[in-house]
Amino acid sequence: MRLTIGKKLFWGMSALIMLFVALSQLLNSQFLEDYYVLEKKKQLMDIYSSINKIYQGDADSISLELERLERTTGIHIVVCNSKQEPTYPVKKTIQEPNAGNPPIPQPQNLNQQNSNLPHPGPEKELSFERSLIQLNLDKISEGREAIVFSKDPRIQTNFINLVTTLNNGDYLILNTPFASISESVKIANRFFLFTGLLTLIAGSVITYFMSRKLTMPILKLNDIAQRMARLDFSRKYQVESTDEVGQLGESINSLSTQLHGAISELTEANKKLLEDIERERRIDQMRKEFISNVSHELKTPISLIQGYAEGLKENVNEDEENKNFYCAVIADEAKKMDKLAGELLDLSQIEAGTFKLEKSNFEISRLAAKVMDKYQPIFSEKKINCNLMAEQGLIVYADRFRTEQILVNYLNNAINHVDSQRLITISVQSTQDKARVAVYNSGQPIPEESLGKVWDSFYKVDKARTRSYGGTGLGLSIVRAIQEIDNNRYGVLNKWGGVEFWFELDVAE
Incomplete structure (x- = not known):
């Protein structure tokens, strides 16, 4: 299959998008968790800085601010005095309502199975935090922060912990469960895989239409180039x-x-x-x-x-x-x-x-009558009946001598080819702005294949007969030459019982 530039562009861009999606997915799976942990460490340090600024030795005075930080960041906060005794959070007993005051509503634990079970004491609850202080006492006694990963044996959960001292020497413990980080990373990877697939599909569709838009002008130019080659x-x-x-x-x-x-x-x-x-x-x-x-x-x-x-x-x-x-x-x-x-x-x-033609105005019918009079002895000798049908008073603008030469050639041709009926007719008539002169003789028609050749020099339909009356075969060639110089028409027609040769002249204005 021939790969067009559009297909190459489409598959290339699709492969590039797929490569970016796969590379991003690989980087997320390998480094997103570490990045999450790093960001959590920065968050723990930021919360520590915020608490250290507002802490004045009394955790109760800032308990509301500490509770807000816990709820907004999801970080568990424990404050202990220099004796490692907890000052926040402190378990409070439920007070009996006074007769004059309504009872204060207490938050309920929805996961608690039995509210009558005895609550563990503070000693047991904070043993994990105390152990963190003990394990990192050397580092925090030097005024440094200790960020450690540890597992709470009581609830079998891994934590990221920050253990340090506040500005008055009290201890601050911040921790967040590592499981939430892992779950967030898994959710982020799944979401990115889903968005990556959507990106791949959307990118492929967009690439398809873009490749068509980009290659369409090239295809048109290629078509034009192929047409030019033809x-x-x-x-x-x-x-x-x-x-x-x-x-x-x-x-x-x-x-x-x-x-x-x-x-x-x-x-x-x-x-x-x-x-x-x-x-x-x-x-x-x-x-x-x-x-x-x-x-x-x-x-x-x-x-x-x-x-x-x-x-x-x-x-x-x-x-x-x-x-x-x-x-x-x-x-x-x-x-x-x-x-x-x-x-x-x-x-x-x-x-x-x-x-050159020397043109002048003259009456064509008089010229035809004059030529006919010259041939009267020949007509009488050969017993030819020659008639003149002329439109009187028709003035033409032509060369008188050459017009007479044409008429004589036509008349000689008619005399030489007239049959036993011995009939010749000379006609002169006007047609719009032309005068048409025709010479008809009774006789055999000219063969169709010879009608266009009779105007050629030395062409003779019947060579033996032409020689007998002394024809040269040049008369009709001269007629053609004169008429072409004069820009007027001429021709020959086979008519019933004979042949007619004709030519046209310009009518004088």
């Missing part, structure tokens, strides 16, 4: 005192706050570092993909240009019609390369941060 800094110690424990609590709180701040900063720096590493990895991956895509996009037109140029050089076809066809292919591939170079230039400017 990087949990939410718990704080409630400082309620200014002692060492309170100061330790303040130190723990300060350490917790500093560690929390340091670890938070370290975590944030680590997170930022991971983001930077991930961004660098993505950039590196994008760079590799970009180089691969550019190489792929340039490879085909360069190969075509090189092949047809060599054919012209070698006069593979001498007729004029084939030569014109060769020249037309070379010019078309050169145009595609020029378009790719222009879009790459736009993307490089955007990524370099040199791309």
Whole structure:
């Protein structure tokens, strides 16, 4: 079983209290009786001094004072004259009551069996005191006090006796039974044993609660320290005192706050570092993909240009019609390369941060109508039904050239993916403080897994089809870059029977 600091404190204090009780009990049993005897000797000397001061040779004159001393101290007092005859106490005969005076009440001995028994004479009663005087006559004749232990053979009782002379030479004998001292010592030892047990119980209870009170703050601090080891800094110690424990609590709180701040900063720096590493990895991956895509996009037109140029050089076809066809292919591939170079230039400017929007107020519906008019020959050639649903008078605050570029990219994308229904719809409408421009074309929906990827550079849902109409895969990337710089939304939706690409512009104030 693990001994906690509270249990150690409880058992230690309980053992200390038990040791004190046992030691006190041992000292009492060994030395209390001797101490009692010593105190009795001092008491006998004090009573002797008091009597010697007031004694003038007549014991009867101070008998009341002597009786008071006997009753209050429990010391038996005997005064004898120089002939060793008792002058106190003196047995008095019972006087007959006078006719005119009522009888004086006499104290009765409750332990006396028969009041008619003859009373022993003074000679016989005081033989014990006389023997004490005789045995210590040499010492008391020199004016010294004799304190002796003796046994009264008449009543078979041990006494502590003081035998000495008074100021006029009379003898004074003070004695007290030793049995009362022994009994008092026994009672005191029993009482102290009882109080010792009570002290042990009360001390154990008090120690238990005190140990809990003292160890509770330490347990709380330990819990906080364990939480800190698990990087949990939410718990704080409630400082309620200014002692060492309170100061330790303040130190723990300060350490917790500093560690929390340091670890938070370290975590944030680590997170930022991971983001930077991930961004660098993505950039590196994008760079590799970009180089691969550019190489792929340039490879085909360069190969075509090189092949047809060599054919012209070698006069593979001498007729004029084939030569014109060769020249037309070379010019078309050169145009595609020029378009790719222009879009790459736009993307490089955007990524370099040199791309800026030149905003102004203009009516978006007129711009949409203008772009639609430019494409009328293409619509007629491909038999496409293009409709414009525009909210008239809607003024926006945007870059006119880049807005037209977005609209052209969306319209080219719609023309290239329109199905046999040949339906394209351009819509312009206001939504709160934004103008929403959308281009819808009938056709196959974009797969769900490709909806978020169509905005990536060089991404093509159908690469073979994209190559057939000369797409580079950069148009939607440019749309995304322009809208992100302008802090406006853009997107694509699969609708019933077709696909809709949209973007938003700020409405002019």
